[in-house]
Amino acid sequence: MLEKYGKENVKFWFFDTLIEDESLYRFLDQCEDFLGITIERFSDGRNFWEVFRDERFIGNSRVPLCNRVLKRELLEKKLKHEFPFNNVILFLGYEYTETDRMEKAKFKWNEKGYDVSFPLASAPHQEKVDLINKLQKYGLEIPRLYDLGFKHNNCGGACVRAGINQWQLLLELFPERYLWHERQEQKIRNYLNKDVAILRDRTGGVTKPLTLRKLRLRTNGKNFLERGKK
Template sequence: MRERHVLGLSGGRDSAALAVHMAQTRPDLEVEYFFTDTGKELPEVYEYLGRLEGFLGRPIERLNPDRDFDFWLRQYNNFLPSPRTRWCTRQLKIRPFEQWLWPALDQGDRVVSYVAIRADESFREGYASTHPNLSVALPFREAGIEKAGVIDILEASGLGLPSYYEWRSRSGCTFCFFQQKIEWVRLMERHPESFAEARAYEKNAVENGSPFTWSHGESLDDLTRPDRVAQIKADHQRRLERAARRRIPNPLRPEADVIDIDELYGQAKVCITCHK
């Protein structure tokens, strides 16, 4: 029997900041960092994980699902995952995590899993343990660390934010269904090969009777029309201007004045396992 401490990284802002926070405040703990790779992540995610690994001075364990997205898509009759049927999270994130830890838990090891839910996210809950020897800890909530504090941690460490935050609000698969319309447009412009792959998946799914498209109520074929792209960009700009008028600038924290997509469109009830 032994006690283990694990921290899952998504390639996103919050989990990276938690890894830095734990390394700085609890150097006595031998934290095991892991990343569950779906194989459909943004290239920026892999680049940032490499930088984080260098900062931590410790390897990040890669948990690769034994069966990829294409396998599970076939198992689900080519129906796309959606906010209502998140089979991708279950099969490509949670399942590999449990396969990694369960043998040790069954043998008596006690494991603490650290999750990057912030103090300003009272509406969110972490992964619910389904094993008596696995417990979940929320250090940011316990320490009262909010979004601004997360940014401070990453800036002070020299890591900064993952570069995809320039155009997208969170990590996860390139074709994540939680993306806003403007994020799909930006994916098309910045990573056209990933957009084309998502489009092909969607077309095949629709032909097989899937009730879902990647973007709610609109196919990617429709979204790519020039007039629709222009409309999406104009709507996004109007949202930015309205949000900017409501804000009170803080000269001491100019980076905090950056308006992210969640602030413009509202907090989505995203999968914590994928996006923290």
């Protein structure tokens, strides 16, 4: 993008959810040094739990409210302010496999009058491992969540869109972080006085909320049993 459009015509924007993994913030700093650019950082001032409390709703994989409030709406506001005549192309970093997300994003932004492009998804298609190798070749350190087995490096591995497996991985690798989220969820449940949770339990053919606390107890209990068997 820099080569094609020139440094003076490209802006780099990062929408901070305030709970990203520290290796992501380091990665941004490294990219700035490597490319000789400034990444502008914006934030709503709230993390996703604070958004859920204010909106009186806990986001989940079907309704990722936080994504709308902390990223899309903030981006739209910035765009309207800086490019009131829509004379801008949005470059979004989806991979070629994320066809659904690209289609939705394209539709939504086109509807608002903005052009969208997905440089990481353009042909020839590159796997995530190729992209990572490329960055490493340039001496950029990959944000650690990828190496640790997280599919996405968002919200410090604690994304409301992620499933049970990723939350279990978070519990295993970052127990303090997991416990912090667990406490936030409990606080909101108490505040709303409702049986609501990020995750859902579908065992036995009945769907019900699965709190992070319940998942932790269940996971730790299972690990305990497995250790006992050895």
